[in-house]
Structures are given as structure tokens and as C-alpha cells.
Amino acid sequence: MTGMTDHVELILDGTKIAWHQDRIDAWERGERIAPITIDMSLTRACNFACHFCYAMLQENERKVIDKKAIFEFLEDCAEIGVKGISLVSDGESTISPVFVDACKYGHELGLSMAVGTNGFVLNRRKLEEVLPSLTYLRVNISAGERKRYAEIMGVKEHWFDRVAENIKAMGEIKREQNLDVTIGMQMVLMPEYHDQIMPLAQLGKELRPDYLVIKHCSDDEDGSLGVDYSGYADLYETLHAAEALSDDSYQVTVKWSKIDTEGTRSYQRCYGAPFMLQMSGSGLVAPCGMLFNERYKKFHIGNITEERFRDIFYSDRYWEVMNYLASPDFNAQKMCGSLCLQHKVNEFLDGYQKGDFELPEMKGEQPMHINFI
């Protein structure tokens, strides 16, 4: 496969959980299911200071994920049945010394590996080494112009040029090596960045990644980042114009399903975490990124720098926390921030659990990136 047209379908606004019916059936029988996807970071550190960054709210006791810890973790994931690992979460994984090795080893073990990055420290040599191991690489770039990029991403203006060069190189390497990897750009949109929607969509058209996705900005339950969810409605026209820049090999997608909800949740129980676990760059295992901060200590399960992941996964503590989230002790509408990573999975499982629908029979070829639900 060399490009988007070779792929069946790239779902950027939705969930692929329905394609994992065996795991849903096992969950429904009350079995201990391994996560399909784990979203994690290799470090809490970051070389950027993005204005919208949720990681500012996720501080917890920092530990270092070294090569031994990450390799053992990846081996445990492969053993228990995890399918995909995305290195996104609450830190910039590319600045970890174990970044390249982790991607390659995970791939060797049969895990689907993916990366979300600011794209700054990647260079052609590193990209050539790592891209063959990845399902997707997505660059977080929330502006299409140097000056605004520097303001929004908290860096120097000329860093914009280097990141843009790297995105261009990613596409070139993909084509040269005929790789399966999908190259993406992502804009975390706060309403006040509206002036950057079209410049960024246009920049993508020039740099030629496979896609640009424009998503809402998450906030915690106290609104610490100050996201004005009502402000998105004024941007719909611009967002549609950005989507219209899509062509045969460049897809611009707005995550309408999240932006439309204005930050609210249709469900109260969180059933998604056992299917889609999040881990901090500190090695902390917690059900969800919104619960990383020390403040949410009661949800913290273990740390892969101190304990094998398989032992954490099989522990009663892991399932005590997961059951808490699925019980009336917990109400995601009141106790969570807005629109978490598991949101679409939660919507699906909650609707199914309530009897809103039967599990759909999935026909035809699977969509792309099936292991990232």
C-alpha cells in the first residue's frame, strides 16, 4: 500500500470498537479482557509549551521509563492480547532515548505501533528508521503560519519551518520506501485559533500528509484550560471550507461528533477504559488520562517502572478500578473533564448496554488502523 487510495477507509471521527466483537462478547461475559488499544507516552517531558496542552493538568509522580521497562511492557502487551499502542498521551515520546527502540520492538512483537508528536526532533535518519514500524505518525501542528504557530505552540517561530520540513520528509520517505504508514497532521482547535484553520488546511495541501484532522480541545471538569465550547458553532462555515480542500490523497476531517456535543457526554458510566487504556509518561497505569493527576490518586493502579504490566493487568486492583467506573459510584457527566479519548467507545458501549441497539454485524473489509479504536 502506498497511499490513501489503497486503504479501505480511514476513520478519523468515530470508533472502530464494533469491529472487535470477540472482545465485546468477552467483556459482556464478565471476562478480564486485555485492552485493544493502549495510549501512552514514554516520558512526561516535552520540549513545547502548547497553550492548549491537557498534559499541564496531568502531573503525577514522575518515574523514568527505561529500555528494560518499556521492553518488558511491550512483551506483556503482546502476551495478554493488546493489539495497538499509540505513543501520544501526556508527553513528547520522541525526546525519550528509548523512542526508536520502543517503536521497532513493539512492531517486531506484532503490536501495531503509532505516534503522536510535535515533530520537532525527528529528522530524516530517525524517520527512515522508525516509519517502517508504524501504523500512523501524526504531527500536532495547531497553526498554519509561523507567528501564530509560535504563539499557540509556545516555541520559536523558526521551529515551524523545521516541523513543516519534517512533515514533508515523512511523505517522501513513505513514498520512496512504499510504506504502509499513514502520515497525519492534527490541529487541536480552540475557538480563538479560528484564523489558523484555513492556513493550516492549505499548508497540509502543500506538505502532502495523508490527512489533517481538526479536533476540539479537551478540558478538565473545572474548566482549567478555559475552552469555550459554545464558540465552536461560529466556526462551522470555516471548518466546512477546510474540509472542502480534501483531494484524492489528502483528507481534511473535522471531528464533528465531538465538536457538536459542546463538551457534554450522553453517558454516565465509563465502560471504555478496559478496551482503551491510557498510561502516563511517568509509567503510571490509570484508566484514563483525565485521571493521571495526583488529585485522582484513588484511580491509580500501578506503575510499569515498578511492576510488570501483566501483573498489574491481572490484579484485582485493576478490575476494582474498572468496575468502579462502570458502577453508579461514578458519573462521567459530573466527575470527568470534557470529551476524553474513550468518549466514542463509551458512547457505543453505553448505548449497547442500555439496549439502544444490538451489536451490528460488521461486513466487508476492516477499516484502516483497526487496532486503534
Place this chain on the structure above:
Amino acid sequence: MNSRADIPEAFAGRITDRLGHLVHAASAPVPDTAKIAVDADGMSLTLTLDNATETVVDAHFSAPPEAAESAVLDLLCAHAIGAPVREVVEHGLVFALHALHDPNVPSPVAGILTPRNAGACFAIPLRLVAAVRREAEARFGRHKDTNFFDRPYSEAWQKLDKTGKRDLVLPHIARFKADNGLSDGSFELVEIDQYDRLFLAFTDEVPAWDKPVLLMRLERWLREQTGERIELFTEVVKDANRIRRL
């Protein structure tokens, strides 16, 4: 009807307790337009509604008094009264399940416990709730908006100021410390915020990895003792990255 021998151990004690004082048991319903009455396998559930608000104003069931399903349906009725019928359909059995589950006894499943995998005593209640759903949707249509129903703190709690709330929970916290061999200074309640969330600060007496389990147990204890849905938190830790600041 479910034999008592089939009841999972995690529910046995509480089912027996509940069967000893059923509140919402009644004879089979008489037809009435203000009611939704459904039956399945010889058991029935009757919800009396305020049609304008779709709120359940009364709820009864009929089932053999010794059947485990009676305990499930009694708790379902308890949750139903004062709630929209939609809430009963969506979450009623989750609440009944939770109320019957003794957390000190191993769960009947190793993974996530739901009414669908909780055992045979939930089978007929599930059918009754599905029938209520069909009836409610036929009468009111299917809701497309979101169900935000959530039981608030009690009126008594809401009338208390922060000092009053603190005075209410502190004796229970002291008792928990004593029962668990923790010193008075092991942790303290530092704040009750505007959303009634309780924030604790720990000293080094409590090892880091003992805190999560202790917090969850203390929260459960406080909920049992006060009847309020107390939420426990520890103090926020600020971002340690040097270059980014809120």
C-alpha cells in the same frame, strides 16, 4: 423464578436482607392509563407516572416473596420513584445490582460486572425493564437528547455549611483511621469545595501505593456511613514542566 441456591455469593447476604423487608411488593396491577404495567414469567412491574414529566411517582412489583428477583425488583422500584422512566430503563438495574453487591465478597465475574452477567436472578428483571422501555417509547417516543438525571445530595446535607459538612464526616474519618491502624496525623481533610468534593492531604506515614486503595475504601466507608455520594480526592499537583505554564 430463581432458586436461592443459584444466587451468587456476592449477592446472597444482601438479597436475604432485602427479602426480609420488601417495600414495594404488591399484588398484580390493574389496567390504568397513568401506569406502565409489564409482566414476564409470572412477575410484574408497575410504574405510576406523571405523564407531563415522565417521572415515576410510584413503583411496585409482584413476584414470589421468597424469590431473589423480588429483592432486585424492590431495589429497582426504590430507584425508580422520583426518577424519569427513562432513567429507570437506562440505569435502574445498574443501581439495583450495585446495592445488592457486597464488595467484601468476590464478584461472580472476574471482569466487569453488569446486570447482563450478574446471574440468573437478573434475567427476568432485565426482561421487565426491556418491556417498560418498549411501553415508554410507544407512549413518549424515543428520546434523542441526553439523560442527565442524577440524584443530588440529600436536603439535610445541602443545608449544611462547610463547617457542618466537615463536622459530619470527621467522626467517620476518625473511626476509619482507628479501625485501620492509622494515626490521627496520617492524613487530614483539608478542603470541601463548592461541588462538595472532599480533598485529603497525606503525610509520609502512608506509603504512596497504599493511598489509592485506602482512598477507595475510605470513600466507600463514608458513603455507607453518611448515605451521601461522597467523592474523595487528594491535592492537585502542578505541572512540573519548566517551559509550559497554565
